[in-house]
Amino acid sequence: MKRHLISAGDLSREETVLILDTAAELASVAGRPIRKLPTLRGMTVVNLFYEDSTRTRTSFEAAAKRLSADVINFSARGSSVAKGESLKDTALTLEAMGADAVVIRHGASGAAHRLAGWVTGSVVNAGDGTHEHPTQALLDAFTIRQRLGADKRGTGLDGLRVTIVGDVLHSRVARSNVLLLSTLGAEVTLVAPPTLMPYAVHTWPCKAGYDLDTELRKTDVVMMLRVQQERMSAAYFPSVREYRRRYGLDAGRMALLPSHAIVMHPGPMNRGVEIAAEVADSPRSTIVAQVANGVTVRMAVLYLMLGGAGEAA
Amino acid sequence: MCAMRPEHEPSAGIPERTAASAGKTERESKRAAASGLTSDEGARREDAARRRAAASAGKTVLTPEEIRRALSRIAHEILERTHGGEGVVLLGIPTRGVDLARRLAVRIGEFEGTPVPHGSLDVTMHRDDLRLRPARALQRTEVPPDGVDGKTVVLVDDVLFSGRTIRAALDALNDLGRPRAVQLAVLVDRGHRELPIRADYVGKNLPTAYREVVRVLLTETDGEDSVLLGERDR
Numbered sequence: 001m002k003r004h005l006i007s008a009g010d011l012s013r014e015e016t017v018l019i020l021d022t023a024a025e026l027a028s029v030a031g032r033p034i035r036k037l038p039t040l041r042g043m044t045v046v047n048l049f050y051e052d053s054t055r056t057r058t059s060f061e062a063a064a065k066r067l068s069a070d071v072i073n074f075s076a077r078g079s080s081v082a083k084g085e086s087l088k089d090t091a092l093t094l095e096a097m098g099a100d101a102v103v104i105r106h107g108a109s110g111a112a113h114r115l116a117g118w119v120t121g122s123v124v125n126a127g128d129g130t131h132e133h134p135t136q137a138l139l140d141a142f143t144i145r146q147r148l149g150a151d152k153r154g155t156g157l158d159g160l161r162v163t164i165v166g167d168v169l170h171s172r173v174a175r176s177n178v179l180l181l182s183t184l185g186a187e188v189t190l191v192a193p194p195t196l197m198p199y200a201v202h203t204w205p206c207k208a209g210y211d212l213d214t215e216l217r218k219t220d221v222v223m224m225l226r227v228q229q230e231r232m233s234a235a236y237f238p239s240v241r242e243y244r245r246r247y248g249l250d251a252g253r254m255a256l257l258p259s260h261a262i263v264m265h266p267g268p269m270n271r272g273v274e275i276a277a278e279v280a281d282s283p284r285s286t287i288v289a290q291v292a293n294g295v296t297v298r299m300a301v302l303y304l305m306l307g308g309a310g311e312a313a
Numbered sequence: 314m315c316a317m318r319p320e321h322e323p324s325a326g327i328p329e330r331t332a333a334s335a336g337k338t339e340r341e342s343k344r345a346a347a348s349g350l351t352s353d354e355g356a357r358r359e360d361a362a363r364r365r366a367a368a369s370a371g372k373t374v375l376t377p378e379e380i381r382r383a384l385s386r387i388a389h390e391i392l393e394r395t396h397g398g399e400g401v402v403l404l405g406i407p408t409r410g411v412d413l414a415r416r417l418a419v420r421i422g423e424f425e426g427t428p429v430p431h432g433s434l435d436v437t438m439h440r441d442d443l444r445l446r447p448a449r450a451l452q453r454t455e456v457p458p459d460g461v462d463g464k465t466v467v468l469v470d471d472v473l474f475s476g477r478t479i480r481a482a483l484d485a486l487n488d489l490g491r492p493r494a495v496q497l498a499v500l501v502d503r504g505h506r507e508l509p510i511r512a513d514y515v516g517k518n519l520p521t522a523y524r525e526v527v528r529v530l531l532t533e534t535d536g537e538d539s540v541l542l543g544e545r546d547r
Contacts, residue, residue, distance in 0.1 A: 001448055018450055022450065025435070025451040026451070032488060033488075033489075036488070037438045037439070039439075303448060307444075307448040308447040308448030309447055
C-alpha cells in the first residue's frame, strides 16, 4: 500500500481489491463483544479538518480508535488557524507532535497533496475542495460490491453500470468515484445539467449524459449527489423546483430502475431537492449502510497504511 | 533440543516460522499483493507449486498415511480429554490450520456420530511482528454461530514453532468471548519455543535445527498430503 492516499486514481486495481477484502474481514469486528483490535496501539492519527464534517470525521475517528490508535481532533475553528496560521505551520506543529497519519479535509483542492510534502507521516485525503474524496469512493465501491457483487473476495465491479447524478462540477465524490469505479471495471455514466458538468469530462474514464430517465432504466446503481450551494458562486440552474423536476430522484423515477438496482447518496442529503424523502428511506437506499461501511473501509485503509513496515522498508 | 540452538539467538519479534521459511514469508506478502489479481484458488495453486519446488530437496517426515493416522489419534485424544467432545469448538489458524480443523471435525463426527462445530481464527491483527513487514492481507475469521463463550476451544495449527502465532491467537480469541478452556492441537511440534506455550495434542514431535524448514502440504491447498523437512533455501 502506498504511503499516502491522495487520489482514488493512485490506487491500482489490486490495491483497491485488497482494501475492499480487508474491509470485508474487518466488518465482522463490529459484531463482536469487543469492537477493538490492538493493531495500531501506540500510533497517533490526527484529524485535521478545515471544513465542517460530521460523517467523515467521526468515521475516521471511530476507525482509528477501533484499531487502538490515539486520535487527536483538530478543527480550524477554535485553533490557531483562526489566528491566521498557515497550513504549513500547522503541519509542522503536528509533525513535531509525532503524528503517524494525518487525515485532512480542506476547502482548497490540492491541500492534501501539499501536506504530503511537508510531513513524514502518512496523509489521507478526506476531501480537498472540489478535487477528491478517495475514502468515500472506497466505501461506495465496498457498498456496491456488498449489495450487488455477492460480496465475493478478490472481485471488482466488472460490468456493473453506475450512474452518478447531479452537481458533478463541485463534487469531489463524483471525481473519486469515477476514477475508482472505472479501475474496478464498472461502467460509469455522469448525468448533470449542462451547467454542472465539468468542462473536461470527455477526458474522464466515463460517459456523460443529460437525460436522467433514459439512464435510470439501464443502471444497476444510481448515486445522487448533493447540490452544493455553498460552493456555487453563480446561478447554475433557474430554480430548485426545476432542478428537482429534471434531476431529482422521487418515487416515480425510482420505479424506472431495474428491480435489483440500489440508490446511493454520499450525504449529507438535501431531502426534497436531489432526493425525495420516500426514496431516501426506501429499502433500496443504501445510505445508512454507506455510513456503517465507512468505518470499516477507513479501518482497512489505516491498517494497510500504518499496520505494516511500509513500502521498501 | 535447546542445545541445538545457535548461539546468535534471534531477537524477540522474530515471527513464528519466519526464521525457518523465507519461502513462506515471501508467499504471504506475494499473496497479499496478488490477492486482487488472481483468484484465491490461482494464488493457492501457484503457491503450492512453489512450496513443492522449494521443498523438493527436503526429506519427507510424514507420509499421507501417517498424517491420516496422526489426525485420527488426535481426534480420539480430543474426545477422551473432553469427555466425548462435549462443548468442543475447533478453530483453525489460517491457512493450513483451517483445513486441519475441518478434517478433525469430520473425524470426530465419524467416531462419535455428533458433529463438532469448527471454524477459523485469523491472528494477523494481533501479531507482534506486524511492523517488521509490509501490511498483510487478512484471512477469514469464522466462528461457529454458537460462539465460544463457555466452550472448550481447541486451536488447530500445522506447525508449532516459536509459539508467537498461538500467543496472537489467544489474544484474538479473548476478543471473541470467554471460552471455558483453550487447548492446542498441532500436526508438527518442531520445538524452539520463545514463549511459555505447549501443545495439548501433537501429531509428531520433530526435533529440528533452528535453521531447518518444516513444510506442511495438504491436499486442500497443495494437492497432496505430506510434511517435509529441509534446509532453508538461500
